[in-house]
Amino acid sequence: MTNVSRGFRGRQQATREDTRVPPGQYVTTEFPVLSAGPTPRTPLSQWDFTVEAEGEREPLVRWSWDEFRALPSEAITRDIHCVTRWSKLDTRWRGVSLDTLLDAAGVELPFLVAHCDGGYTTNLPWEDVTGGRAWIVYDYEGQPLAPEHGGPARLLVPHLYFWKSAKWVRGLRLASQDDPGFWEVLGYHNHGDPFKEQRYDGD
Amino acid sequence: MTVIEAPQQRSAWLSAQPVALIRENARTRSITLQVPGWPGHRPGQHLDLRLTAEDGYQAARSYSIASVARGDLITITVERVENGEVSPYLVDELQVGDRLDVRGPIGGHFVWTAEQGGPVLLVAGGSGVVPLMSMVRHRFEIGSDIPITLLYSLRAPQDLIYGAELAQRHAAADGLQVLLTYTREVPAQWRGYRRRIDRAMLAEAMGPAGPEGHAFVCGSAPFVEAVAEPLIQLGYPVERVKTERFGPSGERT
Numbered sequence: 001m002t003n004v005s006r007g008f009r010g011r012q013q014a015t016r017e018d019t020r021v022p023p024g025q026y027v028t029t030e031f032p033v034l035s036a037g038p039t040p041r042t043p044l045s046q047w048d049f050t051v052e053a054e055g056e057r058e059p060l061v062r063w064s065w066d067e068f069r070a071l072p073s074e075a076i077t078r079d080i081h082c083v084t085r086w087s088k089l090d091t092r093w094r095g096v097s098l099d100t101l102l103d104a105a106g107v108e109l110p111f112l113v114a115h116c117d118g119g120y121t122t123n124l125p126w127e128d129v130t131g132g133r134a135w136i137v138y139d140y141e142g143q144p145l146a147p148e149h150g151g152p153a154r155l156l157v158p159h160l161y162f163w164k165s166a167k168w169v170r171g172l173r174l175a176s177q178d179d180p181g182f183w184e185v186l187g188y189h190n191h192g193d194p195f196k197e198q199r200y201d202g203d
Numbered sequence: 204m205t206v207i208e209a210p211q212q213r214s215a216w217l218s219a220q221p222v223a224l225i226r227e228n229a230r231t232r233s234i235t236l237q238v239p240g241w242p243g244h245r246p247g248q249h250l251d252l253r254l255t256a257e258d259g260y261q262a263a264r265s266y267s268i269a270s271v272a273r274g275d276l277i278t279i280t281v282e283r284v285e286n287g288e289v290s291p292y293l294v295d296e297l298q299v300g301d302r303l304d305v306r307g308p309i310g311g312h313f314v315w316t317a318e319q320g321g322p323v324l325l326v327a328g329g330s331g332v333v334p335l336m337s338m339v340r341h342r343f344e345i346g347s348d349i350p351i352t353l354l355y356s357l358r359a360p361q362d363l364i365y366g367a368e369l370a371q372r373h374a375a376a377d378g379l380q381v382l383l384t385y386t387r388e389v390p391a392q393w394r395g396y397r398r399r400i401d402r403a404m405l406a407e408a409m410g411p412a413g414p415e416g417h418a419f420v421c422g423s424a425p426f427v428e429a430v431a432e433p434l435i436q437l438g439y440p441v442e443r444v445k446t447e448r449f450g451p452s453g454e455r456t
Contacts, residue, residue, distance in 0.1 A: 002261075003218055003302035005254040010262050011288050024263055026288065033424035033448050036312050038431035038441055084265055118441060148428060186311035200214060200309065 020079055022194035025087040032086055033148045036182070040117035040168050041147060049136065049153070050171040051105035059171070060105040065152070069138070071096045076135055078158035080165070081194040093156055095137030098129045101172070109174040113181060114155050117168040122181035123190070124157065124164060126174075133159060136169060161192040161199070216253060216304040217241065221297055222276070227364035231330065232294050233269060233280045238305055243272040246337040247314040247419070247447075250279070250307030254289060264289045265309065267334035267421075267447075271344045277305075280364060282330040313419065313447045316341065321349035321416045324409060326400065326430050328356050328422020334447060335421055336365055339379060343372065352380045354408040356400050356426070359388035382408055400426075402433035414438035417445070424448040 021027055049068050050059035063071070076093045102108070113123050128134065134157045138145050145151035150167030157164045163183050184190050189198040197203060223235035244250075253263040270278035283294040297303075315323060315338045325335040332355055342351055357363055363383075373381040384396030384404065396404060418439050420430045427448045434444050 002216070002255050003304055004257055005292070005303045006298075006301050007296050008254040008256050008262075008292050010254070010256050010260045024261070026262070035446060035448060037446055038435055038444050039428060040441075085263060148424060182312075187309065200306075202214070 020089065021087050022081055023197050024199075025081055025085055025194065028086040028088055030086075031088065031149065032082070032084070034082065034084060035148075035167065036120065037118055039147050042117050042152070042168070042170075044152060047152060048170070049101075051101055051174070052171060053105070053107045053109060053174040054176060056107075060107055061101070068096065068136075068153070071100060074135070076137065076156065076158075078156070080158050080162050082162040083188065083192070083194075083199050087194075091158075092141050093135065093137040094139035095135040095153070095156060097132060098134040098136070098172075099132065101136065102130060105174070107174055109176050111175045111178045113173045113175065113179055114166045114169050115171055115173060116166050117170055120166055120168070120182050122155075122164050122166045123179055123184055124160075125178070125191075128160065128191075129157060133157065159193070161189075161194050163188065164192050214242070214306045214308075216306045219252075219303050219305045221299050221301055221303075223278075224297070224299060227280060228361055230294065230362075231280060231282045231364050233278050233364075234293060234297065235270070235276055235278045236303075236305065238275050238277060241272075241275045241277060242308070244268055244277070244308035245311075245314045245316055246271065246341040247334045248308035248310045248337075249334065250277070250305050250309060252279070252289070252293075253304040253306075254292060255304070262288050267337070268308065269333045269336045269340075271337060271340045273344075280330070280333045280336075313421070313445050315417060315419060317345055317347040317349055319417060321351065322412050323349060323351045323416055324405075324418045324434075325351060325353045326356075326405070326408075326418065326420045326422075326434075327353065328400075328426035328430075329358070329362060330364070331420075331422035331426065331447070331449060332364060333421075335419060338419070339369075339372065342379065348378050350378045350380075350412070352382065352408050352410065354382045354384070354400065354404070356384050356386060356422070358386050360385065360390045400430055402436065405430070405433050406437055409437065414440075414443075417443050419445050419447075421447040422449065 044065040047065045050062045052059045079089045081087045137156045138153045155166045155169045187201050219236040219238045222237045225233040249265050249267045255261045266279040269280045281293045284290045369381045427446045
């Protein structure tokens with residue numbers, strides 16, 4: 001059911017033809033901030049990053065901030081797409097590929113949950129975060145990532161809606177079963193592919 | 204963090220028709236929509252609104268719901284974003300009897316119902332008052348006596364929305380307290396706050412109850428940062444401070 005809205009024309013002619021921009025999105029040059037709670041501020045001296053697996057009492061690997069920054073990093077330029085309908089093109093980041101982190105952990109399981117300072121979680125299938133598709137990033141446009149954008153480090157999974165790119169990320173937990181995260185439990189889509197417009201549960 | 208409710212089922216686009224339009228201020232208007240099949244919503248939730256042009260082009264945005272659930276009538280309040288694609292149409296062109304599409308409700312985190320208890324501290328920056336108004340209206344709708352304080356920051360008197368309703372509900376003195384602060388320009392004979400919200404003002408708004416109950420903060424991203432941080436310092440546990448940020452181009456009302 002679609003209603004034509006009398007007198008509405010729309011203005012983003014360029015967006016209509018640009019196949020880079022997923023359906024229902026508009027391009028912005030701003031970087032809006034959307035978070036469910038206050039911005040956590042963990043001192044770098046207390047920051048660490050772990051990869052855990054179900055059935056393991058201890059983390060498989062753990063890096064301090066300095067150790068994490070010493071891992072091989074790469075420059076990443078990607079478009080990002082927020083479920084609140086803004087897209088931002090050619091954003092530039094630096095960080096560590098999840099391939100590197102998961103190789104170091106040495107365990108492969110079909111699902112994982114990213115967990116964060118502030119209690120936020122998001123779930124991802126293994127295949128969406130491996131093969132050069134996901135990173136833990138700490139620089140944005142050549143500067144250290146600002147706290148309101150997820151600094152000191154956030155997940156970057158640019159091919160999925162941006163709520164999957166969890167801010168203030170502190171670790172990954174590998175599991176054999178899928179365990180929906182914070183927004184996924186609250187009615188947002190479990191997978192979140194912007195080109196399929198997987199915004200909400202059932203899309 | 205607390206999960207409030209099971210996931211909602213797939214929501215389809217529903218046909219919506221404006222039945223009442225209220226000018227709140229020069230940039231803002233409230234639009235009451237009749238939406239047959241609306242499944243209801245909880246205070247603080249939002250909806251997606253979609254416009255379709257004659258040539259089939261569509262644009263959709265999210266807007267906070269300002270009203271309580273009342274049958275198939277819902278009210279949103281929209282502020283015009285200059286050079287925006289959707290909000291200027293909604294604020295200046297839409298007429299009673301026009302047609303558009305909505306889906307929802309969306310969002311289950313920034314939500315307060317009386318079952319969650321209180322007291323409740325609501326902190327609004329500008330049009331961030333919209334989802335908080337839904338919480339205020341819910342309290343009255345069900346006759347709850349849970350104390351609510353609304354601390355509402357405005358740049359100037361002409362930015363005020365819901366002014367008459369808030370004044371009336373505050374004057375009833377039955378547990379809703381409304382505190383306004385003006386940051387640039389104050390009304391004539393103003394005796395209230397005239398500065399940006401700070402820790403001292405939040406402490407006064409909390410009152411003797413202290414950091415009990417729930418806090419909801421809604422406004423621009425810098426506003427939310429400037430309020431959430433002192434709330435934590437004043438003793439609110441992080442999980443009881445819920446925030447909603449309007450990005451500069453987010454068009455979230």
